[in-house]
Amino acid sequence: MPGSPKAKLETVAYHLNGSAINARPGETILESAARHGVEIPHLCHKPGLRPDGNCRACLVEIEGERVLAIACCRRPTPGMAVRSDSERARRSQRLVLELLRSDVSGTPQDSANELGQWCQRLAIAKPRFPEGPQPPADLSHPAIAVRLDACIQCTRCLRACREIQVNDVIGYAHRGAASRIVFDLDALLRTSSCVGCGECVQACPTSALAPAGASRFAAPEKAVDSLCPYCGVGCQLRLQVKDNRILRVEGRAGPANQGRLCIKGRFGFDYVQHRERLTRPLVRRDGVAKTPNPDFTADLRRVFREATWEEAMQRAAAGFRDISERHGPHSLAGFGSAKGSNEEAYLFQKLIRTGFHSNNVDHCTRLCHASSVAALMQMIGSGAVSNPVADVRKAEVILVIGSNTTENHPVAASFMKNAAHAGKTLIVMDPRRTALARHADYFLQFRPDTDVAMLNGMMQTLIEEDLTNDEFIASRTTGFAALKAHLAAFPAERVAPICGISARTLRQVARVYAGSRGSMIFWGMGISQHVHGTDNARCLINLALLTGQIGRPGSGLHPLRGQNNVQGASDAGLIPMVFPDYQRVDEPEARRRFESLWGAPLDARPGLTVVEIMHAIGDADATDRIRGMYIMGENPAMSDPNLPHARHALSRLDHLVVQDIFPTETVFYADVVLPASAFPEKTGSFTNTDRRVQLGRQALAPPGEARADLEILVDMARHLGLDWQYAHPRAVFEEMRRAMPSMAGITWERLEREGSVTYPCRREGDPGEEVLFGEVFPTADGKGHFAAAPFSRAAELPDAEFPWILITGRRLEHWHTGAMTRRSRVLDAIQPAPTVDLHPTDLDRLAAGTGDPLRIRSRRGEVVAYARADPGMQPGQVHLPFCYREAAANLLTIDALDPDGKIPEFKFCAVRIEPA
Amino acid sequence: MAGSKEQLFTPEIRAEIDQWIAKYPAEWKQSAVMAALRIVQDANGGWLSRELMDDVAGYLEMAPIAVYEVATFYSMYELKPVGKHKICVCTNVSCMINGSDNIVGHLEKKLGVALGGTTSDGKFTLKEVECLGACGGAPMMQIGKQYYENLTPEIVDSILDRLE
Ligand code: SF4
Ligand code: SF4
Ligand code: FES
Ligand code: FES
DSSP states (O other): OOOOHHHHTSOEEEEETTEEEEEOTTOOHHHHHHHTTOOOOOSSOOTTSOOOOOSOTTEEEETTOSSOEETTTOOOOTTOEEESSSHHHHHHHHHHHHHHHHHSSSOOOSTTOHHHHHHHHTTOOSOSSOOOOOOOOBOOSSSEEEOGGGOOOOOHHHHIIIIISOOOOEEEESOGGGOEEEETTTOOGGGSSOOOOOHHHHHOSSSSEEESSGGGSOOOSEEEEEEOSSBTTOOEEEEEEETTEEEEEEEOOOTTTTTOOOHHHHHTTGGGGOTTOOOSOEEEOTTOOOOSSOOTTSOHHHHEEEOOHHHHHHHHHHHHHHHHHHHOGGGEEEEOOSSSOHHHHHHHHHHIIIIIOSOOEEOTHHHHTHHHHHHHHHHHSOOSOSSOGGGGGTOSEEEEESOOHHHHSHHHHHHHHHHHHTTOEEEEEOSSOOGGGGGOSEEEOOOTTOHHHHHHHHHHHHHHTTOSOHHHHHHHEEOHHHHHHHHTTOOHHHHHHHHTSOHHHHHHHHHHHHHSSOEEEEEOHHHHSSTTHHHHHHHHHHHHHHHTOOSBTTBEEEEOOOBTTHHHHHHTTOBTTEEGGGEETTOHHHHHHHHHHHTSOOOOSOOOOHHHHHHHHHOTTOTTOOOEEEEESOOHHHHSSSHHHHHHHHHHOSEEEEEESSOOTGGGGOSEEEEOOOGGGSOEEEEOTTSEEEEEOOOSOOSTTOOOHHHHHHHHHHHTTOOOOOSSHHHHHHHHHHHOGGGTTOOHHHHHHHSEEESOOOSTTOOOOSSOOSSOOSSTTSSEEOOOOOOOOOSSOOOSSSOEEEEEEOOTTOOTTSTTGGGSHHHHHHSOSOEEEEOHHHHHHTTOOTTOEEEEEOSSOEEEEEEEEOTTSOTTEEEEESOOGGGOGGGTOOOOBOTTTOOBOTTOEEEEEEEO | OTTOGGGSSOHHHHHHHHHHHTTSOGGGGGGGHHHHHHHHHHHTTTOOOHHHHHHHHHHHTOOHHHHHHHHHHSTTOOSSOOOSEEEEEEOSHHHHHTTHHHHHHHHHHHHTOOTTOBOTTSOEEEEEEOOOSOGGGOSOEEETTEEEOSOOHHHHHHHHHHOO
């Protein structure tokens, strides 16, 4: 019985067990009691979940009322006298608990079992009632053990699955005494549609749903508050640790995740102790030559021998010095990592710039959002998101394009699904019908590669129908006239046959986007990874500027960042053309500032980007041929396009130093291998997709002789003759604050205290700006600049010989090149082998069925993967994840680049397919 | 499911379900779920496949799991193929007091199947159901759309003998 809307606004004074207390507006009896330290038994209630009132453990007596009330649903009214400790209330609570105890078999043993705890507190021994028949355990799932003989049917898991994560797997089936929790149509969990987020495990009060494996009842030694190491959502979590091992992971109430996690964050932590961890420095054995196609499964000891740290560091540094002396500084390059901390990224680029003396430093941002950033910088002067994901709550319309959010940013997707179910309009535009489409009001399955035409068509509709925000255009933008002239060639009716979406739908969607009080655009790699990726992104920015859908809460642009710290690594200057905080290396003023901060001369020439570096290795005639590389935590031998070429290039390097935690494919090309630390083995700050700077804290000691990356970097700098002193990440962070005005206001102490601070935060004490561009854009003239995007096609279109379109992507369970997730028992058990998605009719055409091996060939290479029927594909397209070494999708992809972002076209090339 | 509703069901079935949808406010389409399940079950020889339930979910914009919950709750929905004649014997309180156990026992013996089973010739399915609101004529059973009340084993025999 929720109170009337009016009652929600006021504090309510009432009596609980004889004491006067106040309930905050909207609070229930249970919640206000808890806040005042009065414990009322409860099981089906959990903060964050909708109250359901089904277990009846929270019965209380209200003076003047005939029947008892449930404290978890009842709101107090002024002057009400409530007793949770009266004889009658207690007797009923105890009877309920006793009945619930008789529902479960045995005695609840784990210390976290809430039923056991309450029974203990209310001194309930063996129940007087007989136990009923119990269902057998379902141990089919690698991550989650189901033992419904411990279930009390509180439906917390159901609400977690359906109302929080909106995965809609758990149901409450049957009737009366036969009612129980089921997955889909009573499937085994492993074969059900479960995505393994484990929100139900976190919700279950009795361990009826629990992490699989023996860790269920183990008591942790310590709990460490940290972050998920995987994606840019930046979920906060708590690691339960014992004997230098992680027992369990729980979601914490961070601003980006509100306690939620996905399967990777919750169950994908065991990679840390995989037997293949690098634990000693390695140097290549004399006489083991580098080849373009090494056997990646070979015994590492045949290629390398173990060395002391001192020998390894001396060799590593001597190799760099030698090349630099003979061929000049531009013959060296470094790849940092978007998986490392801000401090690591900062020191890495500083090392390359002051130790190698060039700007040849880049990282995988080049492969994900370089084009988005190019467009954003050009048009609105800032490459970061304008609003956090959490703003979907404030938006009216949410447009998601080129993003398989449920697989790549699962927790962000859960908030989008929540918003859709709360009545917001969700528009999903993608060549593939992905899981988010089910929740969409409009789903536009357009032809791959036609984004620009489609989006221009929508904009032209706005102009024709006079739905542009003229006041915003006049006061906040420049270049409208040119855009308008350009768009005249794109009426919806003309682009409809190009993109495969009817003019009616295009017009309708354009109206919905423009007409709302707040529209957000989210995009992913489907936009950016094209030779016209920058043009794709320009269209989205044009759309926001045309309609003024930017600069307010719930209204803005959000390119969903992929890696957990790709935002932070870019901010820290792990980019060839800019110093930290995007200060251009070719601007004398910026250069002088950094020269004085770092006390070293700096190169004025922008460096080479990822794919350019690969090309510059192969190019024997180039004066600046790259001959030596330092690669920290990246795996270009899997992640770069046109791998046959990239691997050939890697094998030609005179000197390659790889710093990593596993023998990745790239390690096989190395001369020196430095064993580094995994995420939970070090402390550092990380910046998520929302621009939130958050703290990851060390929970484990690194194995063997492996060292923290920061230490290795400092050591490398000293071996290169630099006098570096950084005792703690905090010291690096202090220097970064001096180098980066937009983060200057964030102190390490505040990070430790608050766990998350959003930048820009220029002065200490500033709250941090979640929503940007309310008044001006950070461009020279403060305006947003329209940029017309011409419609162009992919670099390699299908033809008679290679008639299919290949789209690369990811699987929920695997991260990037799989270096970590394929070494996680749980994650790899769920997705153990390379699969390729095709439309069922295409499979029929190939006379192949699900599970059959298919050979996929492009002009560059070939792989064999197992067929998977996916009706969400369009006929003629195939989707192949790129995390599988045994079928590396990038053997097929093309290394054609977007001219502005220098991003390769991972999302489109021509292939041929046949049964293998 | 957006955009593909026209591909679900036959036009006749869609029209019938739409009549039910029209009885509820536009944003409460899912209120028609029971009627929709009955309609598609009837058109499918008396049972609901998972695909049919998924289609109902898509048509009414519900999560499939929510449709499964309804289908498993009510005894009128069948999740497996059933015989030509579905014999639904009530065993709820009134019928139980008036001897429904006896009727069930008789039917099980006569048909050679347990409750929930279907005869090998596919002619009969025997089912236990909750109160069908005919307590005044207990014990009772329902076959097809017909109620049979005040049953005795002999009456049951004569009813079954008359069925094709
Ligand atoms: S499995 Fe756990 S959370 Fe789900 S209903 Fe049973 S006790 Fe509650
Ligand atoms: S959504 Fe991303 S950050 Fe959150 S748990 Fe999953 S992988 Fe980790
Ligand atoms: S906690 Fe109140 S009814 Fe379950
Ligand atoms: S109890 Fe059988 S019809 Fe009511």
